Amino acid sequence: MGDFLTDVQTLRARAREHIDKGPVTDAYGADIERVISVLNEALATEIVCTLRYRRHYFTATGLDAKPVAAEFLQHSNEEQEHADLLAERITQLGGAPDFNPATLTTRSHAEYDASTALLDMVREDLVAERIAIASYTEIINWLGDGDPTTKRVFESILGTEEEHATDMLEFLENMQ
Ligand SMILES: [Fe+2]
Ligand SMILES: [Fe+2]
Secondary structure: OOOOOOOHHHHHHHHHOOHHHOOOOOOOOOOHHHHHHHHHHHHHHHHHHHHHHHHHHHHOOOOOHHHHHHHHHHHHHHHHHHHHHHHHHHHHOOOOOOOOHHHHHHHOOOOOOOOOOHHHHHHHHHHHHHHHHHHHHHHHHHHOOOOHHHHHHHHHHHHHHHHHHHHHHHHHHHHO
């Protein structure tokens, strides 16, 4: 056993202290308040992305619209799943997930969009995905080894955002 590992007696004793903190132990290596606030910014981003794609799904018209609209709907549903994962992690860490609609667009990294033309919708979705990708990549690097579970949540979400960006780019290239 390496010197860096805590002995069993101490581990057991520590686990009994601060039982009210649930899964958060002394071994937690990140700034928890900052992590919760970053998670809430990402939650706002995912809710705005859910709404933007939903709006695009219902308003996509034109000859090219059907397959694109189907993709908008799928993305909207996946953004909702991301929002749920983030809210769940916030509560695991003892924080409060912020669903306040009044401050949603200012807290979100990506923007809402109400374009009327299909091409504009696709372009705005691609921009929003690129914002999410850049911000989640930064968050993952910032988390480092301090909170592997939160890091894993962001890594799995990041993978989907990269797929979303690829989907939108493909449409954009075929529409121009
Ligand atoms: Fe997402
Ligand atoms: Fe996305």
